[in-house]
Each structure stands twice: as structure tokens, then as C-alpha cells.
Amino acid sequence: MRESWPTSTGAAGVDLHLDLPTGPGQGGRRAALERALRDAVRDGRLAPGARLPSTRRLAADTGVARGTVKAAYDQLVAEGYLDARQGSGTVVADRPGPPAAHPGDGGGPAPVPRHDLRPGSPDVTSFPTAAWMRATRRALGAAPSAAYDYGDPRGRIELRTALAEYLGRTRGVVAEPGRIIVTSGYVQALALLVRVTARTVAMEDPGLPFHREVVRRAGGRVVPLPTDERGARTHRLATGAGAVDAVVVTPAHQYPTGVTLHPSRRHALTAWARETGGLVVEDDYDGEFRYDRQPVGALQGTAPDHVVYVGTASKTLGPALRLGWMVLPPRLVAPVAEEKLHSDFHTGALGQLTLAELIRDHGYDRQVRAGRLRYRRRRDLLVARLRRAYGTGPEGGEGGPYGLDGIAAGLHALLTLPPGEPAEAQIRRRAARLGLAVGTLGDHWHENDGPHEGGPPEQGPAHTSAAADRPQGLIIGYGTPGEGAYPAALDALMAALTRP
Structure with missing residues (x-):
């Protein structure tokens, strides 16, 4: 038989659900209470620092004698699950978590780049x-x-x-x-x-x-x-x-x-x-x-x-x-x-x-106008840095090695790579070593999607040419970095474009 009580944590009014199995072989109410609290801490339902009800309140809510509740608390304090703090009551103790996953081992999210010039996001700090x-x-x-x-x-x-x-x-x-x-x-x-x-x-x-x-x-x-x-x-x-x-x-x-x-x-x-x-x-x-x-x-x-x-x-x-x-x-x-x-x-x-x-x-x-001014300044800074380093202007003007397209509007520009330059994937890897994330044009072609369930790769009235005939380029977003982080991100970009 199991009995469950939602218990209130005093003035805060926070409910605590406890599932207390009772009956033959369960070892009495103190043992059941200890197991319920121990399990709640182990599976994360009671997080480190969470405050528990007072012994008086928990005894009243569960119908268990106050002395039984106190004995259960004392046992879990001794085991390291709980911590009795003077003036703060009883709280869940800090416990070491699982080992942190290392990048690339499939056990956690990818590391956040130090500099982010990927397209698709605005400056959320604004x-x-x-x-x-x-x-x-x-x-x-x-x-x-x-x-x-x-x-x-x-x-x-x-x-x-x-x-x-x-x-x-x-x-x-x-x-x-x-x-x-x-x-x-x-x-x-x-x-x-x-x-x-x-x-x-x-x-x-x-x-x-x-x-x-x-x-x-x-x-x-x-x-x-x-x-x-x-x-x-x-x-x-x-x-x-x-x-x-x-x-x-x-x-x-x-x-x-x-x-x-x-x-x-x-x-x-x-x-x-x-x-x-x-x-x-x-x-x-x-x-x-x-x-x-x-x-x-x-x-x-x-x-x-x-x-x-x-x-x-x-x-x-x-x-x-x-x-x-x-x-x-x-x-x-x-x-x-x-x-x-x-x-x-x-x-x-x-x-x-x-x-x-x-x-x-x-x-x-007002927000749109402010964003328009902010992103135009960033676009202008990108153009100025490329022109100073490579003579590159809009649409590849001034004879620079790179083409710069799409800068009349929006939050990103396309930097096309000339034949004979390092491939976009190589530049992206070089950028990653500098802590910089950028987008690449090659990821966006349809035929790179490959086969899909229900049919062969896409074919139809607009069949495209081979990937080898297509330009390569970097998609540079100037929306994502915060206002103070953008110049450093451009420094990393210029370093990535420079031959090693």
C-alpha cells in the first residue's frame, strides 16, 4: 500500500509530494519517510539548496509523529543528503553531479564560440x-x-x-x-x-x-x-x-x-x-x-x-x-x-x-530605426576592414580577391571566395581554431540535403548544376554579437582570412 501527501513548506507555500510505501516489509513510517526523501534527492526532484518543511509542518501534513520526522531528517543529514543550517531550517545538501561532457563526445551541447558571426539572429542584447x-x-x-x-x-x-x-x-x-x-x-x-x-x-x-x-x-x-x-x-x-x-x-x-x-x-x-x-x-x-x-x-x-x-x-x-x-x-x-x-x-x-x-x-x-542604425554601422565597419585589407568593396569592387554581396539590406553579407583560394570548409576550420563561428554557402545548396525518406534526392522543374560549378563563400552575420563584441569578432575574421 502507498500513501502520498502533498506537503507545504511553511510560509512559502511550496508543495512537496512524497510517496510513502507502507505495509508489511516496508520497515515502518520512519524508514518509508527516509526512503521517500532520499529518492527525491537522488532523482533530482529535490534540488540542492531546496528548503524542506519544518519537522512540525511535515508531521502535521503526513500524520507521522514529529519525533519520527526529526529522526528521519537526522539520518539523512548524517548520510549527506540533507544539511541542517542554523536559522535556515533543513535544506537539501549540495552533491557532486555527473562528470562534465567533453566537446565532441556526444554527451553535451557544442561549445559556445568566443566570437559569433553566424547569420540568422539579431543582437539580442539590444x-x-x-x-x-x-x-x-x-x-x-x-x-x-x-x-x-x-x-x-x-x-x-x-x-x-x-x-x-x-x-x-x-x-x-x-x-x-x-x-x-x-x-x-x-x-x-x-x-x-x-x-x-x-x-x-x-x-x-x-x-x-x-x-x-x-x-x-x-x-x-x-x-x-x-x-x-x-x-x-x-x-x-x-x-x-x-x-x-x-x-x-x-x-x-x-x-x-x-x-x-x-x-x-x-x-x-x-x-x-x-x-x-x-x-x-x-x-x-x-x-x-x-x-x-x-x-x-x-x-x-x-x-x-x-x-x-x-x-x-x-x-x-x-x-x-x-x-x-x-x-x-x-x-x-x-x-x-x-x-x-x-x-x-x-x-x-x-x-x-x-x-x-x-x-x-x-x-x-523606434526599435526598428535603432536597429537599422546599429546594423548599418556594423556593415560599414565590415566593408571598411575588408577594403583596407584586400581592396574588397561591394560586389567585389576595387579589384579585391573577395566578392561582397547582399550588403544593401539585412543582417548578413556573403563573402564569395575566388578560385584558387582555400575552400570555405578550410577557412571555417581555421576560424574555429580562433574561436570564431561563421556560416558557409556550401551548406545551403539543395543537393547537399541528400536522399530523403519517400523518394530520391530532389528533382524537378528547376534541376541544378553540379556542386563543383558553384561558388564558395562565407555568410557573415553582423547581428549576433553584442555591441562591444563585434570589433573583436571582425579581428578574428580577418585573421581567419589571412593565409597561415
């Missing part, structure tokens, strides 16, 4: 903590009680209304609140769209491998859509037996090459969607960050009934918020909302309310 807290207080102070209940799978109306105004004003998106669905980021948005609308999806080559895997896991088949200096090569989209259902593009700042989709190809892409009924998914992951001219307007604004606009707060505020949004053609709102209902019911409401308030009082605009 998160507007004070502004976010003020917006939270205002939002929660005005929130109806229904905000704390289960919500609309499309998202809070406050945020959808604020986003409709902001996206129309800053990105040229044709949006009204009824066309917007709030998600927990781009990954969820992409997976929902694939499950609802698409089975064969064209994705830019090169592109982010993780997003291709998201499509596959959602039930879609991926075919590569090559890119060049004008962006996605839209003429490669087939309209016959090899037709695709949807095309995923990054028109404002292609990832990872950084090029902007040429106007003629923007027109060709929306014409393809109108003629075939296909869907264009516009990933506007860093469209707010344009440095040398006004931001390029969203593709969605030119064909709102055929383009899904997807954006997030991950680059402007931080990935931890898990807030994204889709602006959908009207015909897709209901089916996507239904799919989201059965995916996670709804995105967390309190973060939505806070973001809506931050947008309404223009704190979000």
Missing part, C-alpha cells in the same frame, strides 16, 4: 526591455478578463489590428485584420501553409536547409528553384506535369546570397500565380533593414490574392518572443485557422497584447 515592460503593464491593465482564457486561433484582434496598420504603412502590404493569422514564428506559418495548400513546393537554391525540412515534415515535396544575381529564376517554374503548388521566396533580401528579386521577376512570379492558381509565400524575414535606399515594398502588395506575406518579430525584437504573422488571401483564412486550431489552439495571448501596444505607441518603430 532587446528593448524597459519599453517592453511598460507596454506589458499598459496592455495587461487594459486587457479584458477574456484575454486570459482560450483564444481565437487567428490571434488577438488587438495585434491583428495593429499589424494591419503597421504592415500597410511600412511594407506596402494589403492587409486588414481579418486576413491576418498570428503564429509562433515563421516555421509554424510555413508548416501550416504546406499542410493546407501545397504538396510540391519550389524553394530557392541556395536556401536555408532547415526550412526545406519543415516543408518535408509537413508532408510537402521540395524542388529547387535556382537563384542568380537577379534573385529567383522564375522562368524555371514549370506549368505542365512538373508544376509546383507553391513557391517560397525571400524577395527583399534573398537568403543567403542577399540579392533583391528583380522587378521583371517579381512580375513574372505573380503572373505565374495568377495563371496557374499557385501560391507564392513571401518570407520577409528582415525587410525592415534597408540601408542605402528606401526598403523594397512587399511583393504581396502587387498580388494580395495570390501571395501570402509572412513576417516575424524575431529579427526586430528577438526570437524568444515566438511571434509571427501571415497575411493571407481571403480564401485561405478559414482553412489555415482551422489547421492552427488543431495544431496549438492559439498563440500565447499576453505577448500578443504587449506587441500590439508596442506597435500602437510606435515603440516598435
